[in-house]
Amino acid sequence: MSEDSGLWLLAAGPAGAAALYWALYRYYRNTDKSHGFEHETEIVAKPVTGSDRKVGEVKGTQQRRIDGDNVGDYRRRVTRLR
Template structure:
């Protein structure tokens, strides 16, 4: 094999890797085909308003409980009910 052939094979690896990277980047990004959301979409902001039903009912600080009261984690049969079907 001549030295020119060896040099060609040596350069084929990095060149092929760079080409594959560029093709995958263009395929997944396709920036030339996607629309510009920020420029083409009009978003109108309105002031935040609260309803009369939104009121604070209690505040819990420094909770030391390791579980939630009334949990049914260990009561599998109480949590899962068999579906009644027309079989």
């Protein structure tokens, strides 16, 4: 009887490790909560509008940035069409 009482402790190690692994996997992967953009988002394509016009020319590597770029201004750069 005393031999059987310690058997559960021996089985608890691998069972606990498997449960911890599965819990951490589900927490960090959270595949059940992730958003499948390709399958769950409806995109209505519209014709491309706009015009092409040359505004200037940068030659060489002296200028690191283009004048008037909006890289840092996220809200102005990404706007929703209404």
